[in-house]
Amino acid sequence: MRASRTAPIAALALALALALVASPARADDPAAVLTTGAAGIDGANVAVGDVLNASVAAGTTANFANAAGGSTGVKCAVSAFTATVVDNPAAPGVATESTTGHTFSSCTANITGVTKVNSVTVDNLPFGTTVDSATGAVTVTGTDTAPIQTTLSLGTILGSITCVYRATNGSISGVASNTDNSISFTDQAFSKSSGSFLCPGSGFFTATYAPVVDTTVEGGPVVFTN
Known part of the structure; x- marks a missing residue:
């Protein structure tokens, strides 16, 4: 009996088909909120x-x-944030991060009676953070027991004072932009929680951080919001 010559060809075709099904092209994968x-x-x-x-x-x-929109207060030439990605679903969607670090240094003040800025410290980290791909909104949220709080140590003509401020609405919001891979915060309101009478009664936080990069990936590529 003669062996069929088509059997090996059919088997090879079947194997190739199974391989294509098991390994779809990466181009078909949906883009996540953050790329x-x-x-x-x-x-x-x-x-x-x-x-x-x-x-x-x-x-x-x-x-x-x-x-809000004022020029009197504290300005820091050096500031940075660090966040760990907790969830990054397919776009459109909402990515979740944990903001683990937010630092300030090289700060100056033009507040009456204040001679220098000793330190600016963000308390109660980490904070829950979301990135909404539909709007580009970046929202940082504290809790009742760990509110978003910033402590300013200021030198004054009467000695050093400590001013503690908390986010007025329990959160602050920024906007992500792919133009320069930035996150911008504008006039985010804080209220004085404690401190000397020399401490301003409120504070409004404004800053643009750019570019946002993924430090886990070699070369630190910039991050886009989809």
Whole structure:
């Protein structure tokens, strides 16, 4: 009996078909809310557990003004945040992060009676953070027991004082932009929780951090919001 010559060919075709089903092309994978290198499917999806970082944009300062849109207050030439990605679903959607660090230094003040800024410290970290791909909104939220709180140590003509401020609405909101891979906060309101009469009664936080990069990936590629 003659062996069929078509059997090996049929078996090979079946194996190739199974391989294609088991390993779909990466181009067919949906883009996540956060990608690196490029927006959409041209970028690489940011992995859960990756650490994102950004410093205040070059040539700008992180400001705590005494009034919305005001110029009186504290300005910091150096500031940076660090956040760990907790969830990064397919876009459109809401990515979740944990903000684990937020630092300020090289700060000056033009508040009456204040001679220097000893330190600016963000308390109660980490904070829950979300990124909404539909709007670009970045929301940082505290809790009743761990509110978003900033402590300013200031030198004055009467000695050092401590001023403690908490986010007025329990959270602060910024906007992510793919133009410069930034996150910008504008006039986010804080109320004085405790401190000397020399401490301003309120503070308004404004800063732009750019670019946001994924420090877990080699080369630290910039992060896009989809």
